Every structure is written in C-alpha cells, then in structure tokens.
Amino acid sequence: MHKRIFISACEHSAEQHCANLIRATYEQLDAGKGQPDGCPSGTDTLTLEWVGLGGDKMAQAGCTLLANPVQNAAMIYNVLKQLGYYRTLIRQAKAYLAENPVDLVVVCDSPAFNFHIAKAARRLNIPVLFYIAPQLWAWAPWRIYKLRRCCTKLACILPFEQEWFRTRGVDATYVCNPLFDALNEPVERNIKTYAEYQSSAPHIALLPGSRDAEIKTLWPAMLHIAEWIKKRHPQATFTACAADGEKLKTLQSAANDNPDIVYQIGQVYETAKACDFTLVASGSATLQVAAAGCPMIVLYQSNKWLWHAVGRWLIRTRYLSLVNILAGKERVPEYMPYFDAVEPIAEQCSRLLSNVDHLKQTSLALTELVKPMAAAKARDNTARIVLEMLQR
Secondary structure, three states: OOOEEEEEEOOOOHHHHHHHHHHHHHHHHHHOOOEEEEEEEOOOOEEEEEEOOHHHHHHHHEEEEOHHHHHHHOOOOHHHHHHHHHHHHHHHHHHHHHHOOEEEEEEEEOOHHHHHHHHHHOOOOOOOEEOOOOOOOOOOOOHHHHHHHHEEEEEEEEOOHHHHOOOOOOOOOEEEOOOOOOOOOHHHHOOOOOOOOOOOOEEEEEEEEOOHHHHHHHHHHHHHHHHHHHHHOOOOOOEEOOOOOHHHHHHHHHHHOOOEEEEEEOHHHHHHHHHEEEEEEOHHHHHHHHHOOOOOEOOOOOOOOHHHHHHHHOOOOOOOOOOOHHOOOOOOOOOOOOOOOHHHHHHHHHHHOHHHHHHHHHHHHHHHHHHHHHHOOOOHHHHHHHHHHHHO
C-alpha cells in the first residue's frame, strides 16, 4: 500500500521540524515492519512518498522537493517584496495537487502561505494536517473560521492550545514542542547556580534570528548593546549564533571583526546553556533559551508606522514573547518593538547582570516553564497522527 504525502515548509525552523517528522514516520514504519501501530496483522505493508516545498534538510530526510522556499524565508514586511515568488509557489503546489494523487497534505507554520495550500487540498477532498498551530489566540482570531474549513487535524505545540482550538471547533491535539526533540537530558539539569559568576565578566549570547529582516534590524542593535555592556562589564564576552554559513558572514561583516564575539552556526540551545545571559530575537528561539535555563531579554523590531497604525491593534495578548505568554507574567523583559532606542535595553541588561539572585531565580523559573513541553518527542507524536490519518 503506497501513500503520497505533500508537505509544505517555508522557513528554517519549519524545515527542521518537517525533516524530523519525515524521519520519524519512516522509523515508526520500520519498527512496525511497514505497518503503523494498531493495524491488524496481514495488512498490506505501507510505503510512503514525501513530496513538496521545503529545504535541503527535508530532501536529506527523503522528501522530493518541487521548490526550496526556505532559502527565501522572510518576515512579513519583506514578504511584500516577494509576492510574485510566493504566488508562483502556490500555483505550482495547486497544480501538483490537482494533477497527482495525494493522500495527505501536511503544512508546517507560515499560515499566511500555507492556508492557500490547505484550502486547495480541501477543495480536492485531500485531508490536511496543520503541524504547528497558527497563533490565532495572539492576533487575528477571526481566522479560526478559515482554519476550520481547511484543517482536518491540528497538531499543537504549546500546552494551552489544544483546549483553545477544540472549544472553537478544531480537531486539535497537543504533541509537545518540536524545539525540544533533540534534547537528551531533563531541562531541570540546566538550572544555573552562578556559583563562579562574576558580573564584570559575563558571557552573553547574541541571537539575532534566522531571517534576513531580523538580522538587518536586530543585529546592529545587539552590537550597540554589546559595546555598551563592555564599557561597564569590561571582561564581558559574547557568542553569536547564525542559522547558516551565509548568515554567519553577514554577522561577521557587520561586527567588523569584534574580537570579543565568537560565532556558532545553529546551536542556539547549546550556546544559551553555556552563557550567563542572552539577547534574543522574539520567536521560537526564546523557548530554547528558556530550556537552557538562561535569563534573557527579548527583542523585536517593526516598522513604526505599521505598528502604530495596524500591529498594536491586532495583538490580543498582554505580552508578545512566547516565554511571557506562557508564564502569564513578565518573566523576562521584552522590548517589542524597540524602534530606535537601545540605551534603555542596555541599561536593563546591565542591571540584570549585576543581580545574581535575580539571575538564579529566573533560571529556575524558565526551566520549570518549559518542562511540560519537553516531556515527549513532538516528532514521534505527530508521526503517529500522520500514519493514523493515512489509515482512514
């Protein structure tokens, strides 16, 4: 029995989650000798074919790519410059779905794009799994009507989302968080004691994000803050993370060979685990930093005119960073958006670096916050949902 799955991922993080999901489905079939859990003996052996939109990691996991949108990943304001490219992708995906037998469509994150793919699939009566729920609880909740029409099953990655979506008529299941699939240790082991910490010599992680627009707006600010901190904490050192080699060159070029900055590719969790404090772009990386038990300040930049005219009226949550949303309080300072004023951020950072008791309390609170999300492997839970949907 052969099943074809069309999958769509447009960004670096979604690509990694999808690559892990693809591998997990094959692993579960291998463990069951070609049969998903719960299938009666004698059932035909199930074989899978993955095809769709994604990146190199998905191709390495066994997906045939029709296009690679991951390399063009952009934030919302830059998407406006690439509308032609994304429209072409949507037409290409719709044509493939119409011209080829597809048993299941999996869309991961990027709802503005993937809603189009899901809608096309449902018009063809192809079941659709949304892997990573769109954050309708945060902004534009009226999109729930659209989600109900084009979503067969929803895999949620935040603890409160299952109930939120189910009470609004969506078949949702909490699968834990794929950011923690690679962890091989309990997060409580990462609680920092700061036993040998010296406020004059903090080790600070700089995480400006993986998208070009994030780097363009946040990296100069982080460099400015780092210079400010260096003047008040003279032995401070910094480690910056880049999503790939190309982004690494961008960071290094803008930093003008600053000798106090060491660079890593990827390794957000490992870097935060080794550091005393983090400056991080808002997004999923904040949860990885929290899992590392590392206190942080969360940054995000936005077009000032668009924010005041539209953005701040769409947001439905009291806080904007995931860490504070989950905590229900300001567990870490968030400057979202910060616009052009970085001195207040630097001053806040310096105050926190000088308060060891607060750093220890924050480290403990962050690990407790993310512990439920790391309780199981999201890739395995979602793979089981995929295989179950293929049996219907």
